Amino acid sequence: MKVIYDLIVIGGGPAGMRAAARARQLGASVALVERGPRLGGTAVNDGVAPTRTLARAARYLRDARQQFAAYGIQVSGLRLDFQGLMRRTRQVVAALHDNHQFDRTLRDIGVRVYTNAGQCRFISASKVRFRSTGNGDGEHTLEGRRFILCVGGRAREVSFPGSDLAINHHQLWSLECLPKSLIVVGGAATGCQVASIAAQFGAQVTLLEMAPRLAAVEDPDVSTFVREHFEQRGIDVVCGIGGVEKIEKHADGLCLTYTAGGAARTVEADAVFVAAGWPGNADTLNLGVAGVEVERSYVKVNEHLQTTAPHIYAAGDVNGRMMLTQCAKLQADIAVENALGGNTRRYQPLLISHGSFTDPEYAGVGLTEEQARQDHDCIVKRVPYAQLDRAIIDNHTDGFFKLIVDRATHRTLGACAVGEQATDIVQAVAASMQAGETVDELSHLELAYPTYTFIIAQAANAIAHELGRPSRTPAERVVAGAGAAADKETARVEFAL
Structure with missing residues (x-):
């Protein structure tokens, strides 16, 4: 019996897995084709997860050398067992696969999964062919009404002597x-x-x-x-x-x-x-047969993540748009919903936080100060970690948090941080931006003490005060509306506790 899938997903990384799962939620028949032996993509198998494991080891070493003595902890004979650490990275990857059971989870919800598929290539606008040596051995030709390309990217190959x-x-x-x-x-x-x-x-x-x-x-x-x-x-x-x-x-x-x-x-x-760049894997799919244009190794997409072939969409690194795991998942949702239900959603990356697990750690969301000042009358507050109680407690006072707010609308335009737990700080701001909160509302968030995210309230309160319109709680607004010195506000004072 001939099977025509509602959606064929090519690539089994974060974007591909998310796309397949979302399509099944919407009732579509789905096949997922992964070239390698297991799902998870670069993020799980040889990217973010193992790199973060190395970064964790580096932090342990840093603290042992620089921080332990300050807290009365004496350590001797400290050394790095590099082979032991590399074993740990492999253990982490295996544990993530055991925890998520990517393949089984997708199969359980009705996705037809092919692994070890090698090079999957279009042979027409609606058909792909590949040879699988994993689940479903042999050569396969699949036909689909819609496609999501999620084949990711790779380390750029450089060419010079040596x-x-x-x-x-x-x-x-x-x-x-x-x-x-x-x-x-x-x-x-x-x-x-x-x-x-x-x-x-x-x-x-x-x-x-x-x-x-x-x-x-x-x-x-x-x-x-x-x-x-x-x-x-x-x-x-x-x-x-x-x-x-x-x-x-x-x-x-x-x-x-x-x-x-x-x-x-x-x-x-x-x-x-x-580390000279990360081109997309668009050149592996024979996309010309399907009418899909490629620019500099990336699939060309519009704001709906639709390629130049109306029935084919692309999500994740292969389209060259902000190549992050969290972006890939968001793009997958948008691409699937547009592919199956019409182009109803646009991809807007500004509200997606990003970070790097360096030491010092850094992160950002939205516009930088330089970008914001080009089109907005904005107010910027930079708070050093030295003013943050948690940073003092942890003896990590090097760093800062910067909040950028539109003076007219009081909306947050962007934020960045560098220092301990910078990524956690910034993604809290990203959540506030996605909720459409003003800086006045942000300044009233009662954040746990002592935490690194408390620095957000410090910056937000300073900006709210400087804007000349101190923010009020609902109770304060009721009192003001009752005539209790409604036209004489006292600047809200925030203590560290």
């Missing part, structure tokens, strides 16, 4: 020992994380970046703070390089030649890690 001597994101997990010295090429999120972790593990790190600053998409104040603290920890940061010319193998390691200011410079290390 580039094969470098390692990239995918090869990182095969290391058997920690290099004593490391050159990291690329100062965006991935490069900064690897540099930060390796330095905490004791490696001598050189970080090279072509942009004029690290983490170039972040607020400039964040970039400056991260660079300063990297350099304080002994990381040699070089921004504004012209490019990498070559890598040569010497008897005692590798020698990398790069250009800066028009001159050639060299740096030596035991290993070179390249």
